[in-house]
Amino acid sequence: MSAAMSRLAALFCALAMTAAPAARAETPAADAAQGEKMFNACAPCHSLAPGRNMTGPSLAGIWGRKAGSLKSFDRYSAALKASGVVWDGKTLDQWLKSPAGFIPGNSMAFAGIADNQPRADLTAFLKAVSSGERPLPAAMTRPPFDELKKLDAAQQVAAIR
Ligand code: HEC
Numbered sequence: 001m002s003a004a005m006s007r008l009a010a011l012f013c014a015l016a017m018t019a020a021p022a023a024r025a026e027t028p029a030a031d032a033a034q035g036e037k038m039f040n041a042c043a044p045c046h047s048l049a050p051g052r053n054m055t056g057p058s059l060a061g062i063w064g065r066k067a068g069s070l071k072s073f074d075r076y077s078a079a080l081k082a083s084g085v086v087w088d089g090k091t092l093d094q095w096l097k098s099p100a101g102f103i104p105g106n107s108m109a110f111a112g113i114a115d116n117q118p119r120a121d122l123t124a125f126l127k128a129v130s131s132g133e134r135p136l137p138a139a140m141t142r143p144p145f146d147e148l149k150k151l152d153a154a155q156q157v158a159a160i161r
Contacts (some may be wrong), residue, residue: 032134035125038118039137041110048129049140056108062087063130067103079105092123 039048045056052058057073068081083103085091094102096119098112113119128134 030120030124032121032125032128034118035121035123035128036134036137038113038122039125041113042122043139045108045110047140048136052140059126059130061130062092063127064088067091075107077105077107079103080107089123089127092126093119096122 050060053073057070067085068076
């Protein structure tokens with residue numbers, strides 16, 4: 001290798017080393033797997049299974065949904081219904097940072113997530129599940145107790161040993 005070429009190579013290395021950490025600091029990659037763990041904070045009140053409303057509405061297909069618009073959920077606050085918000089990366093981020101700050105008067109009893117990274121992870125997870133890119137967490141594919149009687153034979157418990 002010529003002296004000029006090795007100097008060039010050294011320059012590229014230096015550039016690569018300085019550029020990489022800077023890029024990471026500006027746009028932290030959102031991690032949907034981490035987001036799935038974060039969803040534990042939501043799971044007591046929300047399922048991602050379609051039509052499965054709990055204290056809060058089902059979050060199936062939340063991406064692109066108008067706030068307060070799920071027909072099968074009849075306990076929305078007037079504030080959420082009147083907000084005019086459509087759920088996407090930006091609005092979910094603001095909502096999850098401070099629900100009361102973003103839509104005053106809403107009835108979701110959740111203080112918010114102050115740190116940017118876990119919020120980004122959580123919204124990435126919601127987007128991935130919403131689009132079908134990521135499967136539902138296993139716990140949410142099991143039928144709720146009130147539907148156990150409606151199961152077909154293959155799903156019913158036949159014997160307890
Ligand atoms: C204590 C129960 C509770 C917890 C915990 C909770 N939520 Fe909610 N959530 C609700 C209720 C109740 C509503 C309806 C609020 C309203 O009508 O004002 C709601 C509404 C929402 C909506 C709007 C849904 C729609 O159809 O417009 C989103 C999105 C949402 N929650 C996401 C989350 C996420 C993500 C978490 C976890 C970080 C979370 N929530 C934690 C109870 C909860």
